[in-house]
Amino acid sequence: WPICINSKVPWHPVLLSPILRSTVRSSGEFRLEGSGPTAEAKPSATAMEDVSEIETRTDSLSASIIFHVIRDVIGFVLYMHQQIPSVLPDLTTEFDDLQAEYKNLEAALSPCEEAKGSFRRKHAGRMRDIKRGIRKLQKLMDTVNSLDTALQIIISEVPGVESAILILGSSPIRPHHVYEFSFTHGNNVATNAGDFTKSKAAEGLARKAIRVLISKGAGSGSYPGPTKLFLLVKAPSSFNSPLHFLPKRDFRYSKKVASLGTLVGICYDSYVVVPFRVRLRCRNLPLALADDASLTSSSSIGLGDFNSHDLIWFQCRHVIKGLTFKIPDEE
Incomplete structure (x- = not known):
């Protein structure tokens, strides 16, 4: 018989971290349409389709800012998509x-x-x-620490890192969720590339990035079960760190995902992956120039053309695998 169901996917019922608790909103919506035993799941109109811009109060994007924004969003993605039972700082404390x-x-x-x-x-x-x-917890914590090291290495060697992607799914080319980041440095590139101390500016921008993602409905999708999180960073092709990164010159990901499972007897055939895009822009960069380097949906991976044939994607070798744990029932 014909099927037309509107359903809101609930947030993970466990308590949120202090950063997330005050900002979380249940904005994730999916519409199932079709007939017969199967139906196609499509993102609702509330899904993020454009770039969310965050202007920094600093004149340059330091290594600390780039590192902690990516690092904190990794923790957010893992937690909100139910890959870890609690936020990363709490898991680290528990492990210690x-x-x-x-x-x-x-x-x-x-x-x-x-x-x-x-x-x-x-x-x-x-x-x-x-x-x-x-x-x-051992393998998870070891992988997180190795990913931190890899991220610090590439930011140290390429202080002007312009873009990064976080992919949640069984494979980077067939993702369930995609988070894309662009960093527009303007005329000034920070020189303190080896300093990763979490400054107030870095902490504040990481919180802003998470709030922006939450307001756009990030983390509100259905639970895919334990899966993997991949990190890719764009850097010059001359960058060489084989222990931590593999070059992926022609990297692309499929925007259509199939066979997610069933819900109340209705089979999800497929849905289109809508990437969440965030751009951090330092305050001394005019908006017109920032728009030239903005993320565009027409590119194969949605991160735009940085006018340099020398920039390619590097995939981090350290892949975080979600934990298997009992999901608390929603009250």
Whole structure:
């Protein structure tokens, strides 16, 4: 029979971080239209189709700003798409606490050779539980740390990084969600390329970027299950860091995704990927010049032409894989 359903996809019910809690809005909407047992899922009109611009209060985009904007949005994407059970800072603290507790229990158990069997069994049981928790988070934390290192390396060697892409999906060429970033530096490129201290400017711009994404409905899509997050950065073809990045000169991604699963007996055939685009512009760059370097939807990947044949895409080798965990039921 004919099907025409309007449904709002609910936000993840767990508590949000302080940065997100005050700004989150349920703006994700999908319309299912068709007939018979299948229907096509299409993004609603509220989906982001243009570039959201953020003007900085600084005269240049420092390495710290670029790094922390990308880094914080990675945490946002993982959390809002239910790839991690809590925000990255909380997971990092939990991981460190588990490691510290395991070492303390190990040290306390060593001199207790003559302790009662019940005490030793209880101690050993707790250590097994902690070790299980450490093992669950170990790979995620190692990958996040490696990605941080890779991002710092490419920003240090290419201080004028102009664009980056975050892709959530099983493959970078067949994404479920895409986040594109453009950095327009103007006439000044920051020289402190090795300083990644989180300044107030970097923290403020990272929060602004997250708020912009939330206002456009980012993170409101259906849960795809544990998947992967890929990072790509545009840099000169002469850039060489084989341990962290692989060149992808002709990189393109498909904007149509198929076979997402079923919902109340209705099969999703496919939907069009609408990338979320954010551009950070330093205040000394006239708007007319910024528009020349703006992101355009006509390009193969939506990041525009930077008038340089020497710039190519580099894919980070460190791919973050989502965790499997129980999703709390919505109250």
